Amino acid sequence: MQVDIELYRRDAQLPTGLRLSVIDIAPEHPARTMVFVHGFGGRSSQWAQQLKTFSDTARVIAPDLRGHGQSDAPRTDYTLAEHVADLDALLNTLGVSERFVLLGHSFGGAVVTEYALAHPERIEKLVLIATAGEFRLTGAARALIGLPLPVLSVLHRAYAHRAMFATPYAIATMYRHSLARWQGWSAFRSLQTPTLVIRGNRDNVFEPRHFIDVARTIPGAEEVDVGASGHMVMLERVDAVNRAIERFIVERPKRSLTGAASATRATRDMPWLSFYDRGVPATISIPPVSLPDVLRSTARRFPHHTAMIFGHGLRGNHISYRALDRDASRFANLLLSLGIRKGDRVLLLLPNLPQSVVAYYGVLRAGGVVVSTTPLSEPTELIRQARESGARVLVTLDRNAEAARQAQAASGIEHLIVVNVGDYLPIWVRPFAPPPRVEGAHAYRAALARQSPADPNVALDPTDLALIQFTSGTTDKPKGVMLTHRNLIANTLQTRHWFADLREKKETFLCVLPFSHVYGMTTAMNVPIALGATMVILPNFVTREALEAIRRHRPTMFPGVPTMFVAINNVKGARKYGIRSIRACISGAAPLPVEVQEAFEKLTRGRLVEGYGLTEATTVTHANPLYGRRKVGSIGVPLPGTQARILDLATGRELPPGQIGELAIRGPQVMAGYWNDSNPGEAVNAEGWLLTGDVARMDEDGYFEVVARKREMILAGDYQVYPRDIEEVLYEHPKVREVAVVGVQPARWPFQRVKAYVVLREGQEASEEELMALCKRRLEEYAVPWQIEFRRELPKNFVGKVVRRLLVE
Numbered sequence: 001m002q003v004d005i006e007l008y009r010r011d012a013q014l015p016t017g018l019r020l021s022v023i024d025i026a027p028e029h030p031a032r033t034m035v036f037v038h039g040f041g042g043r044s045s046q047w048a049q050q051l052k053t054f055s056d057t058a059r060v061i062a063p064d065l066r067g068h069g070q071s072d073a074p075r076t077d078y079t080l081a082e083h084v085a086d087l088d089a090l091l092n093t094l095g096v097s098e099r100f101v102l103l104g105h106s107f108g109g110a111v112v113t114e115y116a117l118a119h120p121e122r123i124e125k126l127v128l129i130a131t132a133g134e135f136r137l138t139g140a141a142r143a144l145i146g147l148p149l150p151v152l153s154v155l156h157r158a159y160a161h162r163a164m165f166a167t168p169y170a171i172a173t174m175y176r177h178s179l180a181r182w183q184g185w186s187a188f189r190s191l192q193t194p195t196l197v198i199r200g201n202r203d204n205v206f207e208p209r210h211f212i213d214v215a216r217t218i219p220g221a222e223e224v225d226v227g228a229s230g231h232m233v234m235l236e237r238v239d240a241v242n243r244a245i246e247r248f249i250v251e252r253p254k255r256s257l258t259g260a261a262s263a264t265r266a267t268r269d270m271p272w273l274s275f276y277d278r279g280v281p282a283t284i285s286i287p288p289v290s291l292p293d294v295l296r297s298t299a300r301r302f303p304h305h306t307a308m309i310f311g312h313g314l315r316g317n318h319i320s321y322r323a324l325d326r327d328a329s330r331f332a333n334l335l336l337s338l339g340i341r342k343g344d345r346v347l348l349l350l351p352n353l354p355q356s357v358v359a360y361y362g363v364l365r366a367g368g369v370v371v372s373t374t375p376l377s378e379p380t381e382l383i384r385q386a387r388e389s390g391a392r393v394l395v396t397l398d399r400n401a402e403a404a405r406q407a408q409a410a411s412g413i414e415h416l417i418v419v420n421v422g423d424y425l426p427i428w429v430r431p432f433a434p435p436p437r438v439e440g441a442h443a444y445r446a447a448l449a450r451q452s453p454a455d456p457n458v459a460l461d462p463t464d465l466a467l468i469q470f471t472s473g474t475t476d477k478p479k480g481v482m483l484t485h486r487n488l489i490a491n492t493l494q495t496r497h498w499f500a501d502l503r504e505k506k507e508t509f510l511c512v513l514p515f516s517h518v519y520g521m522t523t524a525m526n527v528p529i530a531l532g533a534t535m536v537i538l539p540n541f542v543t544r545e546a547l548e549a550i551r552r553h554r555p556t557m558f559p560g561v562p563t564m565f566v567a568i569n570n571v572k573g574a575r576k577y578g579i580r581s582i583r584a585c586i587s588g589a590a591p592l593p594v595e596v597q598e599a600f601e602k603l604t605r606g607r608l609v610e611g612y613g614l615t616e617a618t619t620v621t622h623a624n625p626l627y628g629r630r631k632v633g634s635i636g637v638p639l640p641g642t643q644a645r646i647l648d649l650a651t652g653r654e655l656p657p658g659q660i661g662e663l664a665i666r667g668p669q670v671m672a673g674y675w676n677d678s679n680p681g682e683a684v685n686a687e688g689w690l691l692t693g694d695v696a697r698m699d700e701d702g703y704f705e706v707v708a709r710k711r712e713m714i715l716a717g718d719y720q721v722y723p724r725d726i727e728e729v730l731y732e733h734p735k736v737r738e739v740a741v742v743g744v745q746p747a748r749w750p751f752q753r754v755k756a757y758v759v760l761r762e763g764q765e766a767s768e769e770e771l772m773a774l775c776k777r778r779l780e781e782y783a784v785p786w787q788i789e790f791r792r793e794l795p796k797n798f799v800g801k802v803v804r805r806l807l808v809e
Contacts, residue, residue, distance in 0.1 A: 002504065003493060003530070004297040005051050007287035009044075009070070012063070014089040021070035024094060025051060026059040028283035028641055032124065032249070033096055036062040037087065039106025040135070040179055041164035041171060043069035046105070049238040050245070056281035058101075063090055065111075067170025078174035080182060083111045084118060091122075101249050103127040105234060107135055110182050116193045125249055126195040129241065130233045132210035133188065133217065135179040188217040195221040196248040198241055200229025222248065272637030272702030277625045279500030283641040284493045286668055290460035290485040292328070292365040294492070294530050299325035302505050302532040308354050309536045309553060310424050317424050319354055321532065324361075326453035331362025333451040334442070338415050340393060342367030342458060345468065347391035347413070348516065349382065349400060351375050351539040355419040355444060356515045357525060359395050364466055364485070367458040371468045371480075374516045376797075379403055381478070386411035388480060388676065389468050393417060401438045416441035421539075462486040468675050469518045471615050480675030481615045483518070490668035491618035492526040494639040498623055499584055502557070507533040510555040510582075512541045512564070519588055519619040523559035533557070541800070543567045547577040554581035561589040561800035562596055565608065566737060569599045570761060582606045584626055588613060589801045591706070591724050593731040594632050610635055612706060616683060616690055618669040622704055633728065634703045635696075642667035646698050647691075649710075660707060663696040664689045695722070712804060714743030717751045719782040726785065729778045730756060733771060735764040740794050740802045741785070753786035757807055759793060766790075 008025045023044050034054055036047040044062035051060045064071040066086055067078060076082060091100075102123050104112035109131025116123045153168040164171060197215040215223035226233060226240040234241045273282050287293075298307075303322035310317055335346065346363045348370055350356040363370045371389040373382060375397065386394065386407045395417045396404045404416055418441045437443070466485045470478040496502065509528040513520030528535050536553045538546060541564055549555070565587060568574055585600070585608040592610040600608050611623035612635035621644070624636035638644045645654050646661040655661045670690045674683065684690050695707045707713075707722040714721040723741035730739045738759040743752035756775075760766055768788045775784045795806040 002052060002497070002502075003287075004301060005045065005048050006300075007289050007293060007297055008285070010288065012090055012093050014086065014093055016085075016089065018066060018074065018086065018089075019072045020063050020066065020086065020090055022061060022063040022090065022094070023047075023051060024059070024061050025055040025285045025287075027055065027057065027281065027285050030059040031057045033059045033061065033098060033100035034249075035087075035091065035096075035100055035102050035112075036060065037102070037104040037108035037111050038062070038065065038068070039104075039108040039130075040174060041068070041166050042105065042108070043165040045069070046232070046235060047103075050103075050234055050242060053242050054245070055285060061091075061094065061096070063087070064165075065108075067174065068166040073167045073170055075169065076173075077177045078170055080110060080114055080178045083178070084114050087111065087115055088119065099124040101125045101127065103129065103245070104131060105129045106131060106231065107179055107182075110135070110178075110184055110187075113184060113187050113191065117187060117190055120193060123193045126191070126193045127198065127245060127248065128195065128214065129198045130200065130211070130231050131184075131197070131214060132206045133184040133214055134210045135182060135206055184214075185217055188214060189219070191218050191221075196244065197221050197223045198226060198233060198244055199223075200226055200231075200233045200237065270638075270643070270702065271700065275625055275628050275637060275701060275703075276640075277498075277500055277628050280497060280625075281640050284490065284497060284668075286462075286486060286490045286493065288462055289489070290364065290462060290464065291466060291488050291492075291526070292361055292460070294489065294526070295321075295325055295328060295361050296455070298529055298532045305505055305532055306534045307529070308357065308424075309534060310354050317354075317426055319424060324354075324357065327358045327448060328361040328365055329453050329455045330448040330451040331358050332366035332456050332458070333454075334417070334447050335363065335366040335368060335393065336456055336458075337451070338393065338442075340366055340368050342460075343369060343465065344393075345369045345371050345389045345391040346393045346395065347371040347373065347386055347389065347407075349373055349375055349377070349394060349396040349404065350419065350516065351397065352511060352515050352520075352537050353397075353419065353421065353539060354424040354537060355395075357529075357535075357537075359417075359419075360515065360521075360525070364460075365458065366456060367460060367464075369465050369468060371470075372516045372518070372521065373470060374514060374797075375400055379406055382407045383410045385470055385478075385480075386413055395419065395444075397421070398438060401441070405438075417444055417447065418442065419444040460485065462489070465672065467518070467521075469521075469615050479677075481518075482672040482675055483618055484672050487618045487669050487671065488522070488526060490641070491522050491620055492530050494641060494667075494669065495523060495586075495620050495623075496527050496530055498639055499557075499626060501626075502531055502533075502584075505532040507531055507557055508553055508555045509533050509535050510538070510546065510549060510553075510558045511535045512538040512546055513559055513561070514540075518615050519613065520559070522619050523586060523588075528557075541567075543571060547571065547574065547579070550579050550581065551577040554578060556581060556583045558582050558585040560585060560587055562587055562592050563590075563738070563796065563800040565592075565596050565600045569596060569603065570737070574603055579604050580606070585609070586611045586620075586623060588620070591633075591727070593728060595731050612636070612704070614692055614694075616671045616692070617665055617667070618671070621665050621667065621669065629701075631699075631703050631705075633724070634705050637702050637704070638665075638667075642669070644698070644704060645689075646696060649695070657698050657700045660695060660697045662710065663692045663694045663704065663706065665692060666690065712742070714741075714752050714754055716743070716754060716782050719780075721754055721783050726754065726756060726775065726779065726783055729775055730758065730771060732778075733766070733774055735760050735766045736771070737761045738794055738802075740804060740807060742804050742807050744786075744808060746786075754783060756785040756788045757791050757794060758788055759791055 067073040102112045109128040215221045224244040226237040229236045299321040306318045307321040307324045308319040393415045467483040468480045511524040513524045582604045588611045609624040613620040622635045624630045643666045726741045727739045795803045
């Protein structure tokens with residue numbers, strides 16, 4: 001799993017009163033538990049590559065020993081017995097009851113050897129890496145550790161703190177009482193646990209013979225010499241070490257023909273696991289942190305890397321992750337100075353701007369709840385959302401100040417914060433005229449300049465409410481969906497790991513999906529931030545501007561909606577903009593016609609996959625594999641950690657593959673409920689299943705196809721007609737650009753009739769009879785449209801999704 005392991009760090013308070021810092025990562029159904037113990041002067045993060053590799057299928061635990069890393073450093077003797085007792089107490093505190101694989105590096109190998117002798121019943125297998133039978137330093141190293149503690153402390157602060165991650169007292173005392181005294185040969189001869197010994201052939205930290213003889217001394221031990229490597233074998237020869245460990249602990253690894261999931265994972269209930277791309281885990285371990293911790297982590301690891309690009313070419317501005325993180329803290333401190341407290345709501349009425357990202361993470365860092373709405377909202381809808389949410393602060397663009405004033409006057413909003421498009425542009429390209437002053441409002445740039453960039457460190461829990469996102473209202477009145485920090489982090493990691501070959505700090509995202517909608521919020525903001533990717537931010541989708549941004553910044557990822565891909569497909573000479581830099585795209589919010597998908601992939605040579613989700617599930621629940629099997633018309637398979645089933649529309653019982661019913665979803669991304677909902681069990685039942693309101697079916701392989709919204713299904717007499725079936729046929733016509741099919745009720749007609757609304761390609765002409773003839777050839781008689789109406793455009797919401805109720809009205 002490619003994620004910052006520090007997000008999984010926690011403190012474990014032992015019964016003795018000692019606090020150990022430990023990294024603990026657990027997938028949903030771990031195949032085993034693996035415990036990693038570092039060596040003398042080391043720390044748990046030295047196991048980073050092993051933790052990332054094995055956490056896909058195993059619970060992995062890596063503590064900092066006492067006196068090391070972030071653990072307590074008491075003034076004790078640091079004997080081997082103390083370390084063994086600490087390890088036993090830690091595992092009991094963490095609730096590890098099953099047998100586990102125990103791994104130790106260097107002197108950590110001595111700790112795990114003694115533990116295995118004391119508790120053989122708890123150990124499944126033992127792995128010793130660069131472990132010697134004796135750990136006696138010689139020459140200068142021994143003389144250095146023998147220096148008086150004050151002198152050693154000075155040298156440690158000046159030089160050794162980058163290589164020795166223990167306190168000077170722990171270093172000196174542990175060497176005298178543990179390393180210098182341990183004779184491991186008799187302990188090795190007494191081991192009965194299956195043991196693997198891994199070493200390199202250039203390890204000269206201790207005498208070479210003390211490494212070479214280890215495997216020979218342990219009864220039945222296996223040995224792997226990874227070749228050219230020094231003492232830090234697991235860091236220097238990562239792949240070789242990981243392969244050796246995997247071969248040793250997994251007797252018969254089984255993989256499907258797609259190379260992704262083992263046969264044991266492809267259970268009857270989740271057949272889709274067999275079709276995951278290689279590297280996509282079956283489940284995701286959700287770190288016990290808040291969403292601002294993800295930004296904090298990325299800023300710590302990649303402080304100078306570009307987080308956001310706003311504007312183009314010489315007129316653009318590059319904002320680093322350190323600058324983004326500091327401005328998020330400034331914004332949080334601004335809110336706290338205005339009296340905002342944990343749980344208070346802050347309404348964001350912003351297009352895609354750097355300020356949108358800063359405000360979003362700043363609200364969360366202050367402990368507030370983001371209420372996200374689109375700048376395209378009607379004034380009445382904005383007022384309704386402000387009232388319903390009880391927002392105390394509204395953040396908006398200066399050009400929307402009048403609408404913001406109206407909302408403030410009609411609700412409980414106490415403060416306005418006004419941003420300007422030029423806030424993050426270089427001085428020489430900002431608008432010549434100063435931004436309009438909004439009486440009584442806080443000007444974003446000036447207000448942030450007065451705040452500290454220090455993190456306010458508001459205590460947050462993963463289960464705290466983070467976001468109220470009002471649904472799009474394409475079929476019903478918008479509802480406020482409540483999403484927690486855990487929901488948002490879960491879906492961010494699920495989506496990030498679906499694209500298994502994404503590289504930290506190497507990707508560039510074209511961010512034109514609105515951040516104000518949870519689909520854009522997740523795929524175009526939270527995912528790139530978790531990756532340390534660069535976000536090329538566009539306020540809205542204008543085809544030529546998007547292509548120009550592609551030409552200048554060469555994005556590798558492009559999350560979008562079908563209308564965006566349609567628009568680019570229809571541009572003559574689109575290739576001259578360098579769109580082949582795009583490696584992967586995910587399309588959501590509306591069905592992706594196969595003709596659109598094929599045309600876009602031909603243009604870019606990248607991969608465009610259809611996904612599915614809904615606001616109530618933090619937006620993404622299904623997607624087609626990027627490189628594996630794709631099925632025409634399918635939304636793909638459930639993401640890692642997501643369960644899905646089809647329920648009978650009448651009885652609610654689970655249906656077998658091939659039958660049509662309502663799609664139900666369960667997973668860590670499913671909402672906490674609706675804001676101010678009087679009947680919270682209506683959408684999510686007691687077992688955590690979300691009823692999506694979508695009519696769908698699942699095939700034998702676990703691929704899902706959404707047929708229609710329950711409310712969009714057309715009841716044509718005795719027949720159920722699904723709009724997508726008709727739309728796919730009309731999309732086959734070369735003159736058709738966009739289609740939407742609805743059910744209408746003609747006067748004095750006993751049931752609904754099928755009506756299609758069609759937008760033709762630019763410069764094309766077609767008759768109703770021409771399209772009707774195609775439908776009659778390809779569809780059953782009851783599904784042939786009663787009427788086809790041509791439109792210049794279809795009504796859409798701010799995400800680009802067709803608002804069908806406006807067609808019916």
